[in-house]
Amino acid sequence: MPAKPRREDASFDLTSMIDVTFLLIIFFMCVTEMAHIEYENLTLPAAHQSVKDSPAPPRRQVVNVRYGYGNGPERSEIVVRQRVFDETNRLAEFLREQDRLARRQGQADGIDVKIRADGRAEYQKVQQVLVACMKAGIARVSIGAAPSPR
Amino acid sequence: MAATLEERFKDPELCFTSLIDIVFLLLIFFMCASRFKQVEEKLEAFLPNDGNRTDRTLVLPPSELTIFVRDDAVMRESDSFNIKALRKATFYLGSREATPVTDVNRMLPVLQQLAETPGQRVLIALYDEQAGQDQRVPFFNVVQVVDACKAAGIANIAFQAPAQPR
Numbered sequence: 001m002p003a004k005p006r007r008e009d010a011s012f013d014l015t016s017m018i019d020v021t022f023l024l025i026i027f028f029m030c031v032t033e034m035a036h037i038e039y040e041n042l043t044l045p046a047a048h049q050s051v052k053d054s055p056a057p058p059r060r061q062v063v064n065v066r067y068g069y070g071n072g073p074e075r076s077e078i079v080v081r082q083r084v085f086d087e088t089n090r091l092a093e094f095l096r097e098q099d100r101l102a103r104r105q106g107q108a109d110g111i112d113v114k115i116r117a118d119g120r121a122e123y124q125k126v127q128q129v130l131v132a133c134m135k136a137g138i139a140r141v142s143i144g145a146a147p148s149p150r
Numbered sequence: 151m152a153a154t155l156e157e158r159f160k161d162p163e164l165c166f167t168s169l170i171d172i173v174f175l176l177l178i179f180f181m182c183a184s185r186f187k188q189v190e191e192k193l194e195a196f197l198p199n200d201g202n203r204t205d206r207t208l209v210l211p212p213s214e215l216t217i218f219v220r221d222d223a224v225m226r227e228s229d230s231f232n233i234k235a236l237r238k239a240t241f242y243l244g245s246r247e248a249t250p251v252t253d254v255n256r257m258l259p260v261l262q263q264l265a266e267t268p269g270q271r272v273l274i275a276l277y278d279e280q281a282g283q284d285q286r287v288p289f290f291n292v293v294q295v296v297d298a299c300k301a302a303g304i305a306n307i308a309f310q311a312p313a314q315p316r
Contacts (some may be wrong), residue, residue, distance in 0.1 A: 119290030
């Protein structure tokens with residue numbers, strides 16, 4: 001009596017694929033978290049004469065001016081490390097403190113300030129940041145811009 | 151019916167189908183939720199280091215050009231939809247009575263002539279500084295002025311502080 005042909009189930013090992021998928025998930029989870037600390041999501045204005053921003057100065061404070069979040073007709077607000085500053089004096093005090101900390105840690109020139117303002121934000125709000133920098137005694141200020149084809 | 155010897159010593163099997171489905175859903179979620187870092191550049195500026203002095207009467211250098219920026223939007227922002235991107239600015243070179251300029255490129259010849267003399271400074275100021283004015287100058291217009299100054303070769307660019315403390 002001929003032997004019945006044995007049916008073999010087609011199967012493949014998915015273990016490696018699950019490992020790689022978990023690695024990808026962990027990678028994207030970590031990358032997403034790190035991107036939000038200092039840099040707010042906004043649209044920088046384009047400029048032709050802007051220069052490369054890397055490597056970043058050792059002690060730099062990023063001040064964001066985002067659009068579409070504030071109350072009232074201005075709809076712009078100043079955000080530093082996810083903290084909103086309504087008054088110029090408070091921002092000046094914060095920057096002065098950061099500058100003092102940097103000098104105490106050996107940075108003789110103090111801090112640089114980078115103003116990342118949305119292109120649609122009101123210039124009056126950026127003026128407040130500039131005034132706060134002046135009050136804090138910070139002279140080196142740069143304005144964030146999106147690269148534009150020259 | 152008693153289990154056969156083969157069935158009794160068969161390796162326990164786990165069904166991974168649901169796990170793979172959930173894992174792929176999570177992966178797609180994080181791929182969509184994460185954003186690529188925007189390549190950024192910068193425009194350098196230097197502020198006068200005057201500490202806590204709020205006096206706006208600065209000693210002007212011998213030659214300085216003030217560029218007044220004015221909100222010249224045709225349409226106003228409404229609550230129903232955002233048309234902020236359509237707001238434009240008008241530029242006045244030297245004084246508020248000067249001929250208004252809407253295209254920044256038309257300022258280049260004046261700025262290039264200014265740049266020929268060393269020590270020139272450009273001061274960017276608002277046309278209407280009184281509190282309560284419904285003048286909202288979008289920041290990208292000011293960046294256009296800074297960009298034009300740098301293209302003309304003027305490195306000394308200053309920003310006038312607002313008239314009233316905020």
